[in-house]
Amino acid sequence: MPEVPLLKVNNLIKEFPLGGGLFAEPRARVRAVDDVSFALSRGETFGLVGESGCGKTTLGRLILRLVEPTSGDVEFDGQHILALGAKEMRLLRRRMQIIFQDPYASLDPRMKVNAIVTEPLCAIQNLAKSERKKVAAELIEKVGLRAADLDKYPHEFSGGQRQRISIARALCVRPDLIVADEPVSALDVSIQAQVINLMADLKKEFQLSYVFISHDLSVVEHISDRIAVMYLGTIVELAPAVSFSDSPRHPYTAALLRAVPMPDPHRKTEPFPMEGDAPSPIDPPPGCAFHPRCPHAFERCRVEKPSLVKTARQHFVACWLNNSRGLGIE
Amino acid sequence: MDPKLLTIEALSVHFHLPEGVARAVDGIGFDLQPGETLGLVGESGCGKSVTALSILGLVQSPPGRIEAGRILFESRNLLRLDAEGLRRIRGRDISMIFQEPMTSLNPVLPIGRQVAEPLMVHKALSRSEAMAEAAAWLDHVKIPAARKRLDDYPHQLSGGMRQRVMIAMAMVCRPKLLIADEPTTALDVTIQAQILSLMLMLKSELNMSVLLITHDLGVVAQMASRVVVMYAGQVVEEGRMTDMFDQPFHPYTRGLLKSMPRLGDRRAGRPPRLNEIPGTVPSLIEAVSGCRFAGRCPHVFDVCRKQQPDLFKIGAGQRARCWLKRYPDRRKPDA
Ligand SMILES: Nc1ncnc2c1ncn2[C@@H]1O[C@H](COP(=O)(O)OP(=O)(O)OP(=O)(O)O)[C@@H](O)[C@H]1O
Ligand SMILES: Nc1ncnc2c1ncn2[C@@H]1O[C@H](COP(=O)(O)OP(=O)(O)OP(=O)(O)O)[C@@H](O)[C@H]1O
Ligand code: SF4
Ligand SMILES: [Mg+2]
Ligand SMILES: [Mg+2]
Numbered sequence: 001m002p003e004v005p006l007l008k009v010n011n012l013i014k015e016f017p018l019g020g021g022l023f024a025e026p027r028a029r030v031r032a033v034d035d036v037s038f039a040l041s042r043g044e045t046f047g048l049v050g051e052s053g054c055g056k057t058t059l060g061r062l063i064l065r066l067v068e069p070t071s072g073d074v075e076f077d078g079q080h081i082l083a084l085g086a087k088e089m090r091l092l093r094r095r096m097q098i099i100f101q102d103p104y105a106s107l108d109p110r111m112k113v114n115a116i117v118t119e120p121l122c123a124i125q126n127l128a129k130s131e132r133k134k135v136a137a138e139l140i141e142k143v144g145l146r147a148a149d150l151d152k153y154p155h156e157f158s159g160g161q162r163q164r165i166s167i168a169r170a171l172c173v174r175p176d177l178i179v180a181d182e183p184v185s186a187l188d189v190s191i192q193a194q195v196i197n198l199m200a201d202l203k204k205e206f207q208l209s210y211v212f213i214s215h216d217l218s219v220v221e222h223i224s225d226r227i228a229v230m231y232l233g234t235i236v237e238l239a240p241a242v243s244f245s246d247s248p249r250h251p252y253t254a255a256l257l258r259a260v261p262m263p264d265p266h267r268k269t270e271p272f273p274m275e276g277d278a279p280s281p282i283d284p285p286p287g288c289a290f291h292p293r294c295p296h297a298f299e300r301c302r303v304e305k306p307s308l309v310k311t312a313r314q315h316f317v318a319c320w321l322n323n324s325r326g327l328g329i330e
Numbered sequence: 331m332d333p334k335l336l337t338i339e340a341l342s343v344h345f346h347l348p349e350g351v352a353r354a355v356d357g358i359g360f361d362l363q364p365g366e367t368l369g370l371v372g373e374s375g376c377g378k379s380v381t382a383l384s385i386l387g388l389v390q391s392p393p394g395r396i397e398a399g400r401i402l403f404e405s406r407n408l409l410r411l412d413a414e415g416l417r418r419i420r421g422r423d424i425s426m427i428f429q430e431p432m433t434s435l436n437p438v439l440p441i442g443r444q445v446a447e448p449l450m451v452h453k454a455l456s457r458s459e460a461m462a463e464a465a466a467w468l469d470h471v472k473i474p475a476a477r478k479r480l481d482d483y484p485h486q487l488s489g490g491m492r493q494r495v496m497i498a499m500a501m502v503c504r505p506k507l508l509i510a511d512e513p514t515t516a517l518d519v520t521i522q523a524q525i526l527s528l529m530l531m532l533k534s535e536l537n538m539s540v541l542l543i544t545h546d547l548g549v550v551a552q553m554a555s556r557v558v559v560m561y562a563g564q565v566v567e568e569g570r571m572t573d574m575f576d577q578p579f580h581p582y583t584r585g586l587l588k589s590m591p592r593l594g595d596r597r598a599g600r601p602p603r604l605n606e607i608p609g610t611v612p613s614l615i616e617a618v619s620g621c622r623f624a625g626r627c628p629h630v631f632d633v634c635r636k637q638q639p640d641l642f643k644i645g646a647g648q649r650a651r652c653w654l655k656r657y658p659d660r661r662k663p664d665a
Contacts, residue, residue: 051518052489158610159374188373188545193589193604200602215518222591222604245593259523260593261548265571269552274520276474277488 012072034233047224101182103162160191341399369554442480569648628665
């Protein structure tokens with residue numbers, strides 16, 4: 001019997017209306033997330049990469065039901081969360097938390113650290129002041145700060161320290177899942193390493209699962225067990241992190257990998273074949289959304305959208321090149 | 331002696347703030363040859379942008395003040411020039427690309443006009459000549475259908491296209507020195523790759539020197555031939571790009587290189603833990619008697635805490651501000 005995955009996302013779609021007023025029909029719709037499905041096991045880190053605007057944040061928010069999907073379904077530990085009422089949802093929230101990118105904007109500047117880190121817990125249960133302090137002290141030491149820091153305000157901390165505070169806050173309710181939306185993107189390399197190591201340690205200690213969102217491929221490869229590459233709202237490739245950089249199957253993944261400047265002066269990055277900007281999600285190209293930038297595009301790519309199919313163990317790709325080679329469709 | 335295009339000597343820039351004096355740039359020096367790309371790297375807040383702004387006379391004052399030093403551009407001290415003299419050099423001989431194009435492009439002026447402007451100011455071209463040249467440059471930096479977009483406003487362009495407009499604007503007068511302050515940090519990797527290869531192409535076309543400021547060691551490794559590492563307002567190491575990667579001397583440089591995740595780490599089976607540099611940068615306001623890195627350094631010993639190390643010569647073109655040069659047996663082998 002395979003165990004029930006902690007998180008299951010089924011055919012999620014999210015459209016945002018654009019323009020139009022309260023009563024007017026919107027002029028257009030952006031399909032920010034376009035038919036995304038995947039499952040996440042307990043203790044797994046699921047990396048999500050892709051260019052700006054491809055729908056990573058929207059997908060993260062859909063998972064926590066911070067926005068309602070247009071259609072599709074999210075199962076958390078076997079429960080269909082979209083069917084839950086407000087009260088049940090609030091209880092479930094203690095098991096899923098989010099960390100945001102910007103350590104400067106995401107912490108309330110008027111609250112002391114003590115109140116910030118225990119807020120998610122206080123939202124669901126009454127805590128005596130002394131109890132609250134005790135919980136906070138324990139958490140803050142877990143993330144490498146000192147109990148004395150609890151009486152300070154966010155502006156008294158550096159970016160990396162603020163991100164530790166965000167992590168302490170997310171851990172407060174002992175969640176099973178943390179969606180981390182670009183948690184290290186605003187940090188210096190040396191501080192980024194501290195936070196990545198901390199997240200890895202906490203994952204082990206608390207059996208956490210992460211959805212780790214980033215546009216930095218090296219970071220995602222480092223921390224993830226599996227990696228999903230998104231393009232214009234869809235997952236175009238899903239692969240184990242160990243083989244990710246080695247054997248990309250989607251031309252977009254290959255182009256992304258090739259575009260990362262190598263931190264090695266002896267290995268000059270090859271000239272870059274992909275031209276143009278990512279197309280607009282308001283008016284996505286027909287067929288495979290990547291075809292206008294793809295060096296391998298052929299007729300079928302322009303008319304028919306490829307779906308995500310299995311090409312190897314744990315490896316899924318949405319590209320006609322793989323399909324037409326007849327690699328096992330599941 | 332090699333001819334130098336730019337020489338910075340003992341430059342100090344302080345900010346006089348209510349809470350004290352912040353020594354943002356504290357006695358730094360380096361030089362740049364014609365046609366060379368020099369990388370300037372270091373932790374956020376270490377003084378990279380302030381250094382760049384000093385060259386162009388753009389440090390906000392007050393609270394900022396240039397306290398000491400010389401900035402020689404073709405043997406002329408830029409710090410001695412008056413506002414008019416600086417304006418003549420800015421945009422013509424030296425130009426700058428900023429990280430966030432929206433803050434440096436004028437939102438209410440069409441992009442064609444903005445690219446044409448420096449040509450009218452510095453090269454006395456007529457409006458129509460300048461516009462024709464601007465169109466050619468926008469084409470050159472691969473703005474699609476450039477001629478049709480001359481009347482577009484910045485907000486009508488994507489981030490990558492705005493950065494191209496900035497580059498076109500910086501290049502029109504064919505400057506001798508381009509200062510690029512985090513030119514691609516706000517961009518996706520695919521767009522970054524396009525912008526970087528565009529910069530490389532233009533650089534060799536114009537035989538321009540580039541001062542490239544970034545905290546991305548990958549970008550620097552791909553673009554620069556020499557690198558200067560700053561820490562808390564000082565130069566802590568400088569040298570040829572290849573030496574800095576193959577045999578970094580300063581514990582901060584070493585820590586930086588080791589703390590970076592690299593693509594392929596997993597496949598290569600490298601350990602899942604990244605090397606951390608513990609702690610954070612010291613305050614620029616409190617006086618430090620010894621080495622500024624002492625609080626985070628794995629090798630720190632008594633001398634480091636008492637006295638500030640000089641920039642010692644390490645090898646050909648390589649210098650490092652670290653007492654380990656004098657006391658090599660103090661280096662801990664495993665750190
Ligand atoms: N509330 C909203 N209303 C309208 N459009 C939205 C809204 N939120 C997101 N979008 C659009 O949906 C698409 C996906 O946005 P999203 O923020 O999820 O991307 P992302 O991958 O997180 O990008 P980034 O890397 O820049 O954070 C974008 O085109 C965005 O403009
Ligand atoms: N206008 C200003 N007023 C007060 N302090 C300033 C001002 N500009 C810069 N500083 C201070 O000077 C120091 C150096 O800043 P600088 O912008 O040069 O850093 P940087 O190396 O460019 O960092 P980053 O990588 O974050 O861009 C910082 O401590 C900063 O707070
Ligand atoms: S001088 Fe001392 S403290 Fe400073 S970097 Fe060198 S060994 Fe470390
Ligand atoms: Mg986002
Ligand atoms: Mg800066």
